Amino acid sequence: MKLYNTLTRKKEEFVPLNKGEVTMYSCGPTVYNYFHIGNARPFIVFDALRRYLEYRGYKVIFVQNFTDIDDKMIKRANEEGTTVAELGERFIAEYFADADALGIKRATHHPRATENIDAIIDMIKKLEDKGYAYNRDGDVYFSAKKFAEYGKLSHQPLDELEAGARIDVSEQKDDDMDFALWKKQKPNEPAWESPWGMGRPGWHIECSAMANRYLGKTIDIHSGGQDLIFPHHENEIAQSECANGAPFARYWLHNGYINIDNRKMSKSLGNFFTVRDILAEFEPEAIRFFMLSAHYRSPINFSKELMLQAKTGLERLYNCARNLEFLSKQADAGQADDTVLKMLATYKNEFIEAMEDDLNTALAISKLFDLAREINTMVTESSTAQTVTSAAQALKELGGILGILQKEDDNSLENEIEELIEKRTAARKDKNFALADEIRDKLKSRGIILEDTPSGVKWRKE
RNA sequence: GGCGCCAUAGCCAAGUGGUAAGGCAGAGGCCUGCAAAGCCUUUAUCCCCCGGUUCAAAUCCGGGUGGCGCCUCCA
Structure with missing residues (x-):
């Protein structure tokens, strides 16, 4: 199989490291809310990849993490007057509710950042020992420039990255490019003990640590949305390769964006759709069908009309x-x-x-x-x-x-419907079409479509 | 400023050197008591524009136009 690798910017023949086995890591959601239609794209697309690899006989070990500690989690927990732990617990359950509904197969492992603090600390220690990290009064940073290949995924020259860097509130970093591995505890924030004092992990390190723990130093496929290329995935590479001294991911896959009515989805534009909302109106398989009806790297547009088109196509x-x-x-x-x-x-x-x-x-x-x-x-x-x-x-x-065409027909009303159909068949035999049509219309109003075929009457739900 | 992406029929969308897949919508026909579903036919002399390369380009190259993304925590 050929896969487009962001790292090389080429389509490459996919050959897993170990014959017959594929290790895959995909960045999962931050569990502070229901996930939205934009989050759903990578979930669905890479679920299809996983299913396909399995179909071709590979044993796929698939890891998708939950980010259950970060700024957004803390902010939301405070807003709702709850704890970060409770918030995470709740939206992990909600994630599974929606993902299961969409037919997204569960990963082999769904590790949570908060349950892997030890692995995260180990990795930061390793980076510190090797001279890639420095401690500033309890905040630990990664020295991006010490990693000669920094920028190889996003294909950005280092000085250009620097020129574009935003002014950071943190003045204690040695360099604008450096990023946090460990954040010192602030008042009323959840924190864990570490060699640098109480604190919590930075965002990027969790993926490096969990990928390493569950899949090893080098993984076959790492996937996620295009917007994660920089800095998140770039930083993951830096952390993992410096800590492990081995290539991190061999194939980097990135899906394109979803726009809503041709505009970027954002809360301020009021065009923000959670999967929960859409599921109330459309079949889960229609959403899958919609997502998969364009190539995963192309940007796609989401609208009710396009969903309707997808629905009709799937119906065929x-x-x-x-x-x-x-x-x-x-x-x-x-x-x-x-x-x-x-x-x-x-x-x-x-x-x-x-x-x-x-x-x-x-x-x-x-x-x-x-x-x-x-x-x-x-x-x-x-x-x-x-x-x-x-x-x-x-x-x-x-x-x-x-992940489509798996739905079984719901035959719960079978007896009652069959009875009416028999009545109608008798009416048709007597050429009493008025009665026949009345029965058909009556069923139609209940969402039952009748089809007369040479070998009998067929019915289905709308 | 840097690095990229996209532009194909009313709508969606494949195709990336050999003369335009597929779906939705529309039109006509077959089937049907009428429908529904299905089948057949039909809908882009042409792939944003202008140049170039080539026997041959939607596909490669150059230049435009329009839309979009990333450049520190957003999938």
Whole structure:
């Protein structure tokens, strides 16, 4: 598989360090609020990558952290009159509620910063011992310039970075480029004991420490949003490589931004959407489908209208799947049709080919549409059960890589609906179309769509 | 100032040297008692503009125009 590596600015053939196994680290949320649609993109996109790698037979060890101690956490906890610990606990639970709903597979490990303070302190100590860090009265900083390769991910020359650096409130740093590894405790802030006194970790160090603890010195894939390239990921590289003396991540993947109605999402513009909000209006799979219908590195725009388009497109795929489900109930046993099997294999290969090319999910989805069209044409009432099942299986298998087409039909009202359908069928036989239409309209108003087919009546929920 | 990204039909979106995938919306047809779903046909003489390279460019190069991102804690 080819992946675009931010580090080299090239698409590269992906070869994991250890055969058959992939180690992946993705920067997770700061748990001070529900996550928003912009956060959801990397979660969904890299979940698809993980699923695909697993589909190809790799054992994927995937780590996604929770940042549960930082300035935003402290600020929010104070605003709400609660503790940072309680706040974190609450929004970690809310993260899982939304992420599970979106079909985002849980990571192998979900470490929290506050539960890895020891690893963080160890790493800072190591950096201090090696002369990369210095202590200023309980605040510990990393000397960016001591790391000769600083800037290699963002491809920024050091002096340019410096020229652009904002004026920092902290005057105790030796250099503008330096960043905090450990922050001295301020009044009423949570703090842990350390060799430098009571304090808490800086933001960047937690990812370095947790990646190291759970995945080792060198990991295969590190991913996150484009805005994390600098300084967060740049700093992670500096910390990890200086502490460990080994390359940190071999492939750096970054997803593009989401705009809302063509503008950057921000609270002040009032165009801020949490996933919780959107889930109230749209199916989780429609959100996935929307996210994956463009390439992960392209910027995308989010709007209700585009969600509606995504929803309708996904519906087309579901209609195909439902039709197969319907056919399978009445199909006769018999050998699977070779022509159909061949067709299925063709599109499966094309789908995989698309995914192999830097996770081109947009192309892959188009292959799903091609596949659905062929199935709709080739698989009919006269197909054997084996043919129908093979087709259904293909759709579900490929959809599963993207995390779509996994929904089972809800048949809870089945008996009542079937009864009405029988009544209507009888009415149609008597050419009493008025009654037949009345029943159909009645069901429609309850969200049940009827479809008359040559081999019986099919129904589905809207 | 530095480093980048993007510009393809009404909308979304692949394609990055060989003559424009796919979806949504629209139009026509087939099927249907009528629908729904599905299928077929149709919708960009052309890929922001101007030059250049080439037998050949949406795709490469140069120059514009327009939009956007990062440059210390925002996915």
